[in-house]
Amino acid sequence: MSRIQSTFAQLKADNKAALIPFITAGDPDPQLTVAIMHGLAAAGADIIELGVPFSDPMADGPTIQRASERALKHGVGLRDVLTMVAEFRQTNTATPVVLMGYANPIECMGYRDFATAAAQAGVDGVLTVDIPPEESVAEIFSAAGVDTIFLLSPTTPDVRINLVASKASGFVYYVSLKGVTGSANLDLAEVASHIPVIRSRCGLPVGVGFGIRDAVTAAKIAQFADAVVIGSRIVEEIENSPRDSVVANLTQFVTEVRIAMNAVVR
Amino acid sequence: MRISEFPDAHGHFGQYGGIFVAETLIAALDELRQEYDVARKDPAFMSEFRHELKHYVGRPSPIYHAKRWSEHLGGAQIYLKREDLNHTGAHKINNTIGQALLARRMGKKRVIAETGAGQHGVASATVAARYGMECVVYMGADDVVRQSPNVYRMKLLGATVVPVSSGSKTLKDALNEAMRDWVTNVASTFYILGTAAGPHPYPMLVRDFQSVIGEECLTQMPEMLGRQPDAIIACVGGGSNAIGIFHPYLHEKNVRLIGVEAGGDGVSTGRHAAPLSAGTPGVLHGFRSYLMQDDNGQIAETHSVSAGLDYPGVGPEHAWLKDTGRAEYVAINDDEAMAAFHDLCRFEGIIPALESSHAIAHAVKIAPTMSKDQVLLVNLSGRGDKDINTVAKIAGITL
Numbered sequence: 021m022s023r024i025q026s027t028f029a030q031l032k033a034d035n036k037a038a039l040i041p042f043i044t045a046g047d048p049d050p051q052l053t054v055a056i057m058h059g060l061a062a063a064g065a066d067i068i069e070l071g072v073p074f075s076d077p078m079a080d081g082p083t084i085q086r087a088s089e090r091a092l093k094h095g096v097g098l099r100d101v102l103t104m105v106a107e108f109r110q111t112n113t114a115t116p117v118v119l120m121g122y123a124n125p126i127e128c129m130g131y132r133d134f135a136t137a138a139a140q141a142g143v144d145g146v147l148t149v150d151i152p153p154e155e156s157v158a159e160i161f162s163a164a165g166v167d168t169i170f171l172l173s174p175t176t177p178d179v180r181i182n183l184v185a186s187k188a189s190g191f192v193y194y195v196s197l198k199g200v201t202g203s204a205n206l207d208l209a210e211v212a213s214h215i216p217v218i219r220s221r222c223g224l225p226v227g228v229g230f231g232i233r234d235a236v237t238a239a240k241i242a243q244f245a246d247a248v249v250i251g252s253r254i255v256e257e258i259e260n261s262p263r264d265s266v267v268a269n270l271t272q273f274v275t276e277v278r279i280a281m282n283a284v285v286r
Numbered sequence: 287m288r289i290s291e292f293p294d295a296h297g298h299f300g301q302y303g304g305i306f307v308a309e310t311l312i313a314a315l316d317e318l319r320q321e322y323d324v325a326r327k328d329p330a331f332m333s334e335f336r337h338e339l340k341h342y343v344g345r346p347s348p349i350y351h352a353k354r355w356s357e358h359l360g361g362a363q364i365y366l367k368r369e370d371l372n373h374t375g376a377h378k379i380n381n382t383i384g385q386a387l388l389a390r391r392m393g394k395k396r397v398i399a400e401t402g403a404g405q406h407g408v409a410s411a412t413v414a415a416r417y418g419m420e421c422v423v424y425m426g427a428d429d430v431v432r433q434s435p436n437v438y439r440m441k442l443l444g445a446t447v448v449p450v451s452s453g454s455k456t457l458k459d460a461l462n463e464a465m466r467d468w469v470t471n472v473a474s475t476f477y478i479l480g481t482a483a484g485p486h487p488y489p490m491l492v493r494d495f496q497s498v499i500g501e502e503c504l505t506q507m508p509e510m511l512g513r514q515p516d517a518i519i520a521c522v523g524g525g526s527n528a529i530g531i532f533h534p535y536l537h538e539k540n541v542r543l544i545g546v547e548a549g550g551d552g553v554s555t556g557r558h559a560a561p562l563s564a565g566t567p568g569v570l571h572g573f574r575s576y577l578m579q580d581d582n583g584q585i586a587e588t589h590s591v592s593a594g595l596d597y598p599g600v601g602p603e604h605a606w607l608k609d610t611g612r613a614e615y616v617a618i619n620d621d622e623a624m625a626a627f628h629d630l631c632r633f634e635g636i637i638p639a640l641e642s643s644h645a646i647a648h649a650v651k652i653a654p655t656m657s658k659d660q661v662l663l664v665n666l667s668g669r670g671d672k673d674i675n676t677v678a679k680i681a682g683i684t685l
Contacts, residue, residue, distance in 0.1 A: 075584040076458060076570060078465045079308040085452060097582030123306055123569040128583030150306045150569065154296060175313040175472060195310060200466045 023116040023144045024190040028225045037242035042251035044071035045101040046091030057108045059267040061115045064278030072121030079149045081200040083252040098125040102141040109142035116144040123151050131157045135164035145169045145190045158187040185222040193227045206231040212244045235280035242281040290536045297486020303602035305485045307572045314472045319487040338383045343373045346502040355633035362656035366666040376668030377527045378409035384495030386413035389476035396420040399478045400464040402457035403594030404436025406480030411445035421445040424463040426456035429593045454587045457597045481524025482601035485572030496530025515663035517542035521644040525601035527667035546644045548590035549617035559588035562615040575605040591620040592640035618644040639668035
């Protein structure tokens, strides 16, 4: 059983939804990333989504764009991100790590070389925003033991859910609103109505992300989703904290969300 | 499959092209592809498109024999396809009319566009005014400064121009921002993409709308000369004017097709915008093609005196034509393009766009090596009125 599978199996047994915070690797600087990852896990993160910095993050709003720019100022590339995951794995072998990013850094490294290196580093899944199932090489990743996570959106027609299902493993990620990361205006009832269909068609846990900014909203999503992904709000905390308080402030926020989510009756 | 029949159903030209976008945009691209499939076979749609090109744009654009300049160069005869004479001053309007008609067919009242030199922005603002649509144009903050006449032109036409200050503040960043707008407003908005790049079906439909350039040449050249030219030269940024004149000639095997990229300070300096000459394959802005990138797959910043060529990628069909050998690609440096700009002003009384000046500069290079009965057809893709501030600044003149 993969780390992602066993994590969701345990959560299901505990009747809880997974909390998945997103950070960009190398933000605010490469030396702090592994400490942040350990802090997130200690505060109750079930899976960590680690953003791979990219020069042209087309699907991201200003907050995550700035995080990418901060990391790129330190020259953080895909290989550095894998090194960070390997370092994290030296003391944490339980918390799954999913890389989230864009096609080109992986394309540049080569899909096979990347899959092997990612598996070796202890990466559990990869979500490439701009690689839909039609262009996916999920089979290369799964051969290396790495799950391919796909996005589904409110604009995804039902027939495409089957196509995604045929390629996806680990979990699927429902983008809860149209737009880039960090946007506002989340319609919870609308989101909730899509989840059962997706879950049954894909046979995988369904995470919900985009637009979740506080513990209250996270708890509401946890009522119907298998995982809650929080990105821009976490990245803002990193952006607004002095360097030596980043881990403490993140821990406080994630703990708050965890407590709210644990109180949910599912 | 014949070379002219590409892309395949998924938008691939060999290994290039494709659809590399976030899931949210897939449905919109599908809708566009389906609508275009119907429209291209609809005689009413095509006849309205041709009617607009004739009566609104002023097509067909003439071909002009630049005799005095050819004599000066002392070799091949140079003919210019006068896209600079189109309404709005460049080839860009051919495509924006086609896409605006599609937008209207699809019931979209709001159009967005990215622009580098401002030519596509002006062409988009123009058709939005013509068809009564709201228009938002994204433009790199640096380009807003160096192309200020076009910014004002867009505003006169009723468009909103949004300066983009992220990244390198040029065309690629404008494209990122336009994509972000589209992903947010996908239901109400039609994205008028300005070049033969982006996710499928854009490279195909932009090429099809721009192919009017090459189709006209196919009949005009024999009328003027009794035969087709020996070579066709066009500048390549994203590559829409080049693919528009190349595509109808793909089966004319005796006609060399030469694309000219922006060499900036020189390809060897690394400060350029010539991905076909010095880049490697990768994925950006929804498609796979040659890109300028570093060892980590980060997109490199580009450099060119010409805002319209200042782009790190290139349309996927050009990448494929390069690999198959049907077209050849070269680079022209800023100073060579500037010299050609002044040549055309002085010898022929034509002020060319800095983009087109790259194609002209390559003609300057090869015409003297050819015989006087050989013919070069250069796509003069736009006029240079928009560039006079840039040219004056380089000459140290304040206007």
